[in-house]
Amino acid sequence: MKIAVVGAGVVGIATxxxxxxxxxxxxxxxxxxxxxxxxxxxxxxxxxPSMFLPYALPSAKGSAVLRFLDTGRRLTLSPWRSLQQMKSLRRWTHAYKPETHAKQLGIARQLGRYSAERLAHVLDYNQMEVERSEGQLVLVRTEQELQRFQTDLEALKNLEIACKVLSPDEARKLEPALHSAAPFHAALHLSADQVVNCRQFALELKAITQKMGVNYQFGADLQDLGQQSHPTLTLLNTQGAETFTADHVVLCTSQVPRPLLATQHLHIPLVELHGYALSVAVREPLNAPRSAVHVLHDNLVINRLGNRIRVSAGAELGPKPQVKHEQVVNAMYRALELYFPGAANYPAGTQVWHGTRHATTDGLPAVGPSGVPSVWLNIGHGACGWTWACGSARLLADQIAGRPTTLTLTSMSPDRLSR
Ligand SMILES: Cc1cc2nc3c(=O)[nH]c(=O)nc-3n(C[C@H](O)[C@H](O)[C@H](O)COP(=O)(O)OP(=O)(O)OC[C@H]3O[C@@H](n4cnc5c(N)ncnc54)[C@H](O)[C@@H]3O)c2cc1C
Structure with missing residues (x-):
């Protein structure tokens, strides 16, 4: 069949x-x-697959508000800048329901595990060489914080996702460069988690798909989707508007493109969480992290990507601010010097990126039929899009083929969200 995929991020390329x-x-x-x-x-x-990712799923109303305020105090501007931010926060926190949270987390983890298997298969089958490292160390600041995870650790055990509680000395055996003054009481070691360079993977996979015959057209902005006998895309490019007819269309645009909201009634409620990533060259590998170190208290991750270190943090709500917030960026530099002093070579190359996570209000992606004939969605992956990309791509392809899917899709079906 002739299929149009809209969106060439990691989800679109994997699809x-x-x-x-x-x-x-x-x-x-x-x-x-x-x-x-x-x-x-x-x-x-x-x-x-452990889902120990900052802002992975909506969390308890109270603690989410506190977390945002807490993050706001130390990492971002006040999150209360506009009414839209208030609305976003309300959507995000209201989505938390204690009775369904554990179930959703379980589904998120199953998708994470399936997706990691798919990723391993794609890497292996295509003999891809991508920057990667094994394991995530989650730093927990107090005994009370650790105790709060007991139920969650049980859930991980039930899903056979490896997790060990380590003392600071044990943690430093895995991450020897972790500074002696780094403030933590214990660490969770998640050995099934890994760091893989997302963009490098996606660009290599794009080249592989081109050899398989996939055609890419950039500078093509989807404006409309007509429904004659087949779905017809109207795309705006430098030459003007062009149309393209296909048997099926898959939207991998992270969110539903604005023009389609009105014409197609594809209302998928999403929350935008903007965040930052600081990438710097490694000065001394012995002082740098080996894999991922996640500072739970600050929702901040420091990890190694080849000969660079990446620090990511921050969650700003509502419309994306035009300027990068200095306070957040400074906090990332400070964290890097606190946890891995002397690791970075700032003059050799420093990049600060400001990106957006589009998350559904229940945290799970929308993967499946959109409700419009022959139009499919693979969007709303939020903070877990890289973790879920290869799995959700396979699940979507199986649905189009009319094959049974490896995971039950009810909880990811777009119609659970559409109104
Ligand atoms: C700071 C930060 C850290 C993160 N860390 C992690 C992590 O450690 N692990 C993890 O799993 N996830 C992480 N994420 C989330 C992850 O990056 C995203 O979920 C994932 O990249 C989403 O991929 P995507 O392909 O759906 O979206 P995108 O990469 O945004 O791709 C969507 C594409 O659609 C195109 N598009 C949109 N509208 C149109 C249109 N109208 N016409 C044509 N094209 C269109 C866009 O140009 C874009 O290229 C992080 C996100 C942020 C912001």
């Missing part, structure tokens, strides 16, 4: 790969000038 593997003729459109220019550009690279 194009799975569809081409199934023998479809695939064309990918993206409004940017190149692939992975948005959320997939410089994320932390954590592939974490």
């Amino acid at each position: 194009a790969y799975e569809l081409a593997t199934d023998g479809h003729t695939v064309t990918v459109f993206d409004k940017s000038a190149a692939a992975c220019e948005e959320a997939s550009f410089a994320n932390s690279g954590l592939v974490a």
